[in-house]
Amino acid sequence: MKVIILGAGQVGASVAEGLVSEENDITIVDSNGARLAQLQDRLDLRTVVGDAATPSVLRQAGAEDADMIIAVTQSDQSNLVACKLAHSVFNVPTRIARLRSPDFLDNASLLSEDNFAVDFALCPEQVITDYIRRLIEFPEALQVLNFARRRVSLVAVRAYEGGLLVGKPIKDMRSFLPPDMDGRIAAIFRRDQAVFPEGDTVIEAGDEVFLLAAAEHIRPVLRQLRRMATPVRRIMIAGGGNIGIRVAKTLEKRYEIKLIEGRKERAELLAGELDETLILLGDGTDEELLEQENIAEMDIFLALTNDDEDNIMSGSLAKRLGCKRVVALINRRAYAEMIEGGPIDIGISPAQVSIGTLLAHVRHGDVAEVHSLRRGAAEALEIVAHGDAKTSKVIGKRIDQIDWPHGVTVAALVRNFDQAVVIGQTDDWTAITRHGEVVIAHHDTVIQADDHVIVFCTRKKLVKKVEKLFQVGFHFL
Amino acid sequence: MTRFAPVYRALGMIVILFGLTMLAPLILSYWVDDGAQTAYDEAFLLTTLCGTFLWYRYRNCKRELNIRDGFLMVVLVWSVLPAFAAIPLMLQLGISHTDAYFEAMSGLTTTGSTVLSNIDTLPMSINLWRHQLVWTGGMGLIVLAIAVLPLLGIGGRQMFKAETPGPMKDAKMTPRIAETAKGLWLVYVGVSMVCMLGYRWAGMSWFDAVCHTFSTMGLGGFSTHDASFGYFNSPAIESVAIIFMLIAGMNFGTLFLAVNGRSLRPYLHDPEAGWFVGVTLVSIMIVAIYIWKDGVYPDLDTALRHTAFNLVSIATTTGYASVDYALWPIFAPLWMLFLSSFATSAGSTGGGIKMMRALLLYKQVYRELLRAMHPSAVYNVRMGGQVAPQSVLFAVLAFAFMYMVSIAALTLLMVFTGLDIISAFTAIVASVNNTGPGLGVVGPSTTYAILEDFQTWICIFAMLLGRLEIFTLLVVLTPAFWRK
Numbered sequence A: 001m002k003v004i005i006l007g008a009g010q011v012g013a014s015v016a017e018g019l020v021s022e023e024n025d026i027t028i029v030d031s032n033g034a035r036l037a038q039l040q041d042r043l044d045l046r047t048v049v050g051d052a053a054t055p056s057v058l059r060q061a062g063a064e065d066a067d068m069i070i071a072v073t074q075s076d077q078s079n080l081v082a083c084k085l086a087h088s089v090f091n092v093p094t095r096i097a098r099l100r101s102p103d104f105l106d107n108a109s110l111l112s113e114d115n116f117a118v119d120f121a122l123c124p125e126q127v128i129t130d131y132i133r134r135l136i137e138f139p140e141a142l143q144v145l146n147f148a149r150r151r152v153s154l155v156a157v158r159a160y161e162g163g164l165l166v167g168k169p170i171k172d173m174r175s176f177l178p179p180d181m182d183g184r185i186a187a188i189f190r191r192d193q194a195v196f197p198e199g200d201t202v203i204e205a206g207d208e209v210f211l212l213a214a215a216e217h218i219r220p221v222l223r224q225l226r227r228m229a230t231p232v233r234r235i236m237i238a239g240g241g242n243i244g245i246r247v248a249k250t251l252e253k254r255y256e257i258k259l260i261e262g263r264k265e266r267a268e269l270l271a272g273e274l275d276e277t278l279i280l281l282g283d284g285t286d287e288e289l290l291e292q293e294n295i296a297e298m299d300i301f302l303a304l305t306n307d308d309e310d311n312i313m314s315g316s317l318a319k320r321l322g323c324k325r326v327v328a329l330i331n332r333r334a335y336a337e338m339i340e341g342g343p344i345d346i347g348i349s350p351a352q353v354s355i356g357t358l359l360a361h362v363r364h365g366d367v368a369e370v371h372s373l374r375r376g377a378a379e380a381l382e383i384v385a386h387g388d389a390k391t392s393k394v395i396g397k398r399i400d401q402i403d404w405p406h407g408v409t410v411a412a413l414v415r416n417f418d419q420a421v422v423i424g425q426t427d428d429w430t431a432i433t434r435h436g437e438v439v440i441a442h443h444d445t446v447i448q449a450d451d452h453v454i455v456f457c458t459r460k461k462l463v464k465k466v467e468k469l470f471q472v473g474f475h476f477l
Numbered sequence B: 001m002t003r004f005a006p007v008y009r010a011l012g013m014i015v016i017l018f019g020l021t022m023l024a025p026l027i028l029s030y031w032v033d034d035g036a037q038t039a040y041d042e043a044f045l046l047t048t049l050c051g052t053f054l055w056y057r058y059r060n061c062k063r064e065l066n067i068r069d070g071f072l073m074v075v076l077v078w079s080v081l082p083a084f085a086a087i088p089l090m091l092q093l094g095i096s097h098t099d100a101y102f103e104a105m106s107g108l109t110t111t112g113s114t115v116l117s118n119i120d121t122l123p124m125s126i127n128l129w130r131h132q133l134v135w136t137g138g139m140g141l142i143v144l145a146i147a148v149l150p151l152l153g154i155g156g157r158q159m160f161k162a163e164t165p166g167p168m169k170d171a172k173m174t175p176r177i178a179e180t181a182k183g184l185w186l187v188y189v190g191v192s193m194v195c196m197l198g199y200r201w202a203g204m205s206w207f208d209a210v211c212h213t214f215s216t217m218g219l220g221g222f223s224t225h226d227a228s229f230g231y232f233n234s235p236a237i238e239s240v241a242i243i244f245m246l247i248a249g250m251n252f253g254t255l256f257l258a259v260n261g262r263s264l265r266p267y268l269h270d271p272e273a274g275w276f277v278g279v280t281l282v283s284i285m286i287v288a289i290y291i292w293k294d295g296v297y298p299d300l301d302t303a304l305r306h307t308a309f310n311l312v313s314i315a316t317t318t319g320y321a322s323v324d325y326a327l328w329p330i331f332a333p334l335w336m337l338f339l340s341s342f343a344t345s346a347g348s349t350g351g352g353i354k355m356m357r358a359l360l361l362y363k364q365v366y367r368e369l370l371r372a373m374h375p376s377a378v379y380n381v382r383m384g385g386q387v388a389p390q391s392v393l394f395a396v397l398a399f400a401f402m403y404m405v406s407i408a409a410l411t412l413l414m415v416f417t418g419l420d421i422i423s424a425f426t427a428i429v430a431s432v433n434n435t436g437p438g439l440g441v442v443g444p445s446t447t448y449a450i451l452e453d454f455q456t457w458i459c460i461f462a463m464l465l466g467r468l469e470i471f472t473l474l475v476v477l478t479p480a481f482w483r484k
Helices: A010-020 A033-042 A055-060 A076-088 A124-137 A170-176 A215-223 A242-251 A264-273 A287-292 A308-320 A333-339 A350-362 A462-470 B002-021 B023-032 B037-057 B067-093 B097-108 B124-139 B141-148 B153-163 B177-202 B206-217 B235-248 B252-261 B265-269 B271-294 B300-315 B331-340 B355-373 B390-416 B421-432 B453-467 B471-477
Strands: A002-006 A025-030 A046-049 A068-071 A094-098 A120-122 A141-147 A152-158 A183-190 A193-195 A208-214 A234-238 A256-261 A278-281 A300-303 A326-329 A346-348 A367-373 A378-384 A408-425 A431-440 A452-457
Touching: A002 A010, A002 A076, A010 A025, A010 A033, A010 A350, A025 A033, A033 A046, A055 A076, A068 A076, A068 A350, A076 A094, A094 A350, A120 A350, A124 A141, A124 A242, A124 A326, A124 A346, A124 A350, A141 A367, A141 A378, A152 A215, A152 A408, A152 A452, A170 A183, A183 A215, A183 A408, A208 A215, A208 A408, A208 A431, A208 A452, A234 A242, A234 A308, A242 A256, A242 A264, A256 A264, A264 A278, A287 A308, A300 A308, A308 A326, A308 A333, A333 A346, A350 A367, A378 A462, A408 A462, A452 A462, B002 B023, B002 B037, B002 B067, B002 B141, B023 B037, B023 B124, B037 B067, B067 B097, B067 B124, B067 B141, B067 B153, B067 B453, B067 B471, B097 B124, B097 B453, B124 B141, B124 B177, B124 B206, B141 B153, B141 B177, B153 B177, B177 B206, B177 B235, B177 B252, B206 B235, B235 B271, B235 B300, B252 B265, B265 B271, B271 B300, B271 B331, B271 B355, B300 B331, B331 B421, B355 B390, B390 B421, B390 B453, B390 B471, B421 B453
Parallel strands: A002 A025, A002 A068, A025 A046, A068 A094, A094 A120, A234 A256, A234 A300, A256 A278, A300 A326, A326 A346
Antiparallel strands: A141 A152, A152 A208, A183 A193, A183 A208, A367 A378, A378 A452, A408 A431, A408 A452
16 A cells, blocks of 8 residues: 655654555655654655645655555644645545644534545544543553443553462453453463463463453453552643643543643643643652652652653652652653663553554554554454455354464454443433443354454564454355 | 674575576577586576575574665675676686686676677577676666565665665655665666667667677676677667667666656656766767867768767767777777766666766865855755755765775776786776776777786776775775674
């Protein structure tokens, strides 16, 4: 597929990196020639220097026969113009734009073909904010991901002494759960090595476990692995940039938030925008400021500046001063791998987190959702099983009859999206319903047509094989 | 040794690939039964076995090739493959390994100087092999490897850069390097087919047409006859040769764009093409009138015909001759050799410093003059509408310096070994530019067989230096390269 990426910033570079390995022809456009040269030394792609929102540059980048354009420059306006041009001048079939400002998303017709012609709008800041919000809601998790229109959650946790299942084989899990609940361990990473989860695999303390269950069952299932942490009440944020302000805004109604910002004008702007949050003018790496603001009493510390080093230092400091849990944005993969599990509990790679949804769009086939795990080393994907028993290699078969590549686990199926399922009751006895039935995969589960299958690949290489397996063809005629 | 293991692994695969190209002369040899069969059997077996051994020994050493690996790889390929290419020549013709290596290197670097005489009586398959070397070497062995072998991902780009001639190599025609390499080879093969039909139409035998196509497109200059193009003495054949030498002297990337877009517009936008054609045409006029006035030929038409062919042949670094132009007044052949040092375009199969660098140097000199007059003027060096970055300009300056130093040093070395100055100088210029014939004892009517072994090795080094554009080779020869 011929893809043009506009903007070679963090997002653009990560998208390029994610796609280049999948045999696409990538052309990347940026006005900064040095950044492009650096990228080209690393990846096999073509670069064009110029302003992304001009027809001549787009033509030079090959927009005339491009299959997809991904506009991820810093400027919303450039991205919108580029998509419009791609649609009306070059007829590029798929157009994806990064839009920072929520204003553009409010009016649905704004992005329609008659106007800006954006097929899919991506807001990395929003994706990262949601990600952080889920981490705060599940204080024990390293990562929380949703699939199948939020019907299924995948949670990564570190197994600790004291969890019900720790030190016991996986097959005992059923006996700890109420009869109407089910969950599945999709993968275990022990000292960074994948351990294939089978019935008699024993979970050890310190393992990184990926646990999957219907969204409403995830809490009880989580308890299997570790004691529940006390819910978060007090949050301290360092850095009031684009992400910091969004996080504070989403969370300030429910939690007590203190936000540290170093620039005076920015701090004043924040104070004007945020109602409940306490804005502190100062440096996140300032020991005295942190102590003065009772860092030891904080349930979670979020280091959200756009400087890796600052985030790591302020996070480490917060931890040393007694904060229970520290989350930091870390762009560089090497830093994140080095630091996570040490002073920083969770390192979030903004680029990896935000491009998952975008990658799902780019993948051909029937991938509905993709999440990059372990900083891009592993991947969880939701694939729709199309076709029927004749044309598909998976439909109508039991899971253990299908020839899965080694290192791949089928975690769950979601089917019947038009059918409402009761998942609980509100306080006044009305039923809470969700659409779609979650079936946790066991070896004898049969895949039906149009099931959404959630598959865990412990290595990224396996993704292509899995996609091939789901391709509709005439292999069985 | 294991530090460069992935390089050896890839080298093994390329040697195997190269061995497979021996199948063409081998089959021809069996078909026409020219007596060279055993030479090819042995050479083919030896080459593929060596390649297989090397590959098998390091088969598990998979790693992305980095920048250093790329340089080493290119230099190894260009010094090892001529050795394998020399095997059939040694076995069949009984020449020394120095001469055989020279002949093979001369072919692969598209120089076209030869140590062989009585070429007309050589076995057909030997002649095919010599010409085929020119053709494969012309577009580049690494480019071929990248196009055919899927192994060289991003490391391929480094090597592509190290092998392709020209100062600015970051412009890619297609997003993926393998596609670029494939595109280049397809265009190359396509235009070669047209050239072959042209030669056949102009009156060559099929065999001559194929061989001369190979050496024309690679801008090599080997011929199947001692008298080179003088053997045919046909204006039609000479015209075909001139057209295709000019095409091969221009950037193949431009040709690729032109074929893809089905228009000649890319050539109009190619800053080098205009200068290349212009300089060549003007030179033809000047030299033709000059030798006509001097009385070498009785009428201007004959002078024009011979000047056009021989000048284009030398200026594009091909090295065919239709007459012994060494007998012309000395200005003419020296001017032709001078042209050969810069006329051809970057990304062509020609040698020399390339028109692109010459233009950049010229524009830089002009800028300095302008600066002297207007100290506060802001003046960029532009090339094809784009500002040439400072780093490129400095690289071009350093290259031009090294180019001259190499020629001076190697010429002095040749003189030191006892050669006369004209022969020494022209032999080195012709070798570094990958042109072929020089003047004096190595002129168009003689061969390089007259040189002593040591002098031959100097020429071999000069050819390699010229083909890899000096820096690629020198990088590997610096101690810093081998430091951990």
